Amino acid sequence: MEKKKELQVAALENGTVIDHIPNDQLFKVVSLLGIKKSTTPVTIGYGLDSKKMGKKGIIKIADKFFKADEIDRISLIAPSSQLNIIRDYEVVEKKLVGLPDELVGIVKCNNPKCITNNEPMRTRFQVIDKENVTLKCHYCEMKTKKEDVIIQ
Numbered sequence: 197m198e199k200k201k202e203l204q205v206a207a208l209e210n211g212t213v214i215d216h217i218p219n220d221q222l223f224k225v226v227s228l229l230g231i232k233k234s235t236t237p238v239t240i241g242y243g244l245d246s247k248k249m250g251k252k253g254i255i256k257i258a259d260k261f262f263k264a265d266e267i268d269r270i271s272l273i274a275p276s277s278q279l280n281i282i283r284d285y286e287v288v289e290k291k292l293v294g295l296p297d298e299l300v301g302i303v304k305c306n307n308p309k310c311i312t313n314n315e316p317m318r319t320r321f322q323v324i325d326k327e328n329v330t331l332k333c334h335y336c337e338m339k340t341k342k343e344d345v346i347i348q
């Protein structure tokens with residue numbers, strides 16, 4: 197069983213594996229990360245067996261190490277997914293994506309009167325409910341729920 201699980205994420209010399217992506221969110225994550233434009237090989241696994249989740253998705257990207265703002269983007273769609281950092285065929289770091297306390301320059305404020313929609317400035321949101329994903333604009337204090345989140 198352990199062997200089979202390893203095979204699903206094998207053969208990446210250097211790069212990042214995004215594991216435990218909810219199956220129905222996989223292609224959202226793919227499009228959000230701009231993977232079509234990737235210049236290095238990407239392997240996308242859909243509908244893989246997972247003991248925890250039933251079915252899951254995986255994305256393996258060669259020679260790619262995510263920056264904090266990219267991880268924040270993933271966190272809005274698939275906070276329970278896990279990043280495995282691979283160097284020289286070894287997993288050197290595993291981390292849960294998780295939602296941060298604050299999102300800067302990632303989400304659009306849905307209030308047309310908000311200063312961030314009228315001035316050239318970065319948006320800033322506090323994550324006030326990590327479980328259900330509710331964000332509060334730092335400037336106009338309008339709350340945005342998960343289903344209304346627009347990622348910039």
Ligand SMILES: [Zn+2]
Pocket residue numbers: 305306307310311312333334335336337338
């Ligand atoms: Zn606002």
